[in-house]
Amino acid sequence: PEAIRAIMRVEIPGFGEAMRRESMAITPNAILSRSLAAIVERALVIALPGKPSGALECLGFVVGAIPHAVALAQRVPTSC
Numbered sequence: 001p002e003a004i005r006a007i008m009r010v011e012i013p014g015f016g017e018a019m020r021r022e023s024m025a026i027t028p029n030a031i032l033s034r035s036l037a038a039i040v041e042r043a044l045v046i047a048l049p050g051k052p053s054g055a056l057e058c059l060g061f062v063v064g065a066i067p068h069a070v071a072l073a074q075r076v077p078t079s080c
Helices: 002-007 013-024 028-032 052-073
Strands: 036-040 043-047
Touching: 002 036, 013 028, 013 036, 013 052, 036 052, 043 052
Parallel strands: none
Antiparallel strands: 036 043
16 A cells, blocks of 8 residues: 555545455454555546455456446546
């Protein structure tokens, strides 16, 4: 996360919040997660957990928002 924060244009806190919230139903240790999403240049960058199963779970929690976030990153006009 620190490397992403060093180069990001803007952080999107909702991604990390959603991943932690949903992961808490699986393990209380999810509170320690440093997952986040940010805009770097014109790309969406998501920091997922290092454990493959955790990464897949977290990606599943936010996948629905990814297309809209990518459009925002690329400065495409959106409905929000």
